[in-house]
Amino acid sequence: MPVPYIRQATPGDEETLGRLDRDTWSPLHAVQPRPQPPYEPFYTERFGPRDHLVAELGGTVVGYIRLGYPTPLECNSHVRQIQGLAVADEARGAGVGRALLRAVQDEARRRGARRITLRVLGHNAPARGLYESEGFVVEGILPEEFLLEGEYVDDILMGRSL
Template identity: 55%
Template sequence: MIAMPSTDLIIRPAVEQDEQAIRTLDNTVWSPLSEVTPKGPDDAPVFDRQHRPAQYLLAELDGELVGYIRQVQEIPLESSAHVRQIQGLAVLPQARGRGVGDALIAAACDAARAIGARRMTLRVLGHNAPARRLYERNGFAVLGVLPEHFLLEGAYVDDVWMGRALD
């Protein structure tokens, strides 16, 4: 069963002024279940040359930032301009189960489709069962697995490549 989003759920593009709110959200949801890098400092920049506001869609629920999704061109070549990749999805724990993740994925796929993309891919850690279920529910299938690709907290973890068509 998919939870329906609140009628007060708004998905909108990020702007420069959202940077600290995104960092706060990242630090709140950081977990070795989903992250391969250490938790960043509270004042670390979110936006830089590779991470621009235009790549982010934000979810606001009842006026509060509760999640985001970031999508980019997977490989910066003209020959693969039709493939986009989700490179970040976060939802606050108190907003989970309310359709926020589903709404963010749908919005990212719609935005990619609007610029001519035909495929969406992502990478997810093999042990992150909740995220894998979310992606599968939204039409993503496993394309490949890099076994034991990361060593996290003393355990080897698979890197799972997933994708879906956007048509």
């Protein structure tokens, strides 16, 4: 099985990443409604190419991870937060999510972070298992934070030192 190639996103990736984001939308991880045309741009003022790492298999983009700051406060600038992760259905089980998760931790360290955090929905067992296997621990739970498809779902806060 080929090893995912991880690289920094470029402006030219925007359309591909937007399509991947829409194609992988699921109530398992999304709290926003399913995107509908006309689609919003993938890159925004807040998140551009420098905030994304991209995974490729055989030259095809099959995943991305978004790294941001949890708050705009200077006193919190030593922490980075994973604010998006998507893997194409056809690439699941190929180590893409794990490769992205490891690469983003290296990138956060390179940018001077001491901690990395994320939020994951309580019912997303596959993602929680991946994060736990990479050293993330549950640091907080917001019980029944979201009402998704008629079910109340916890928001799980996870983090780790770098």
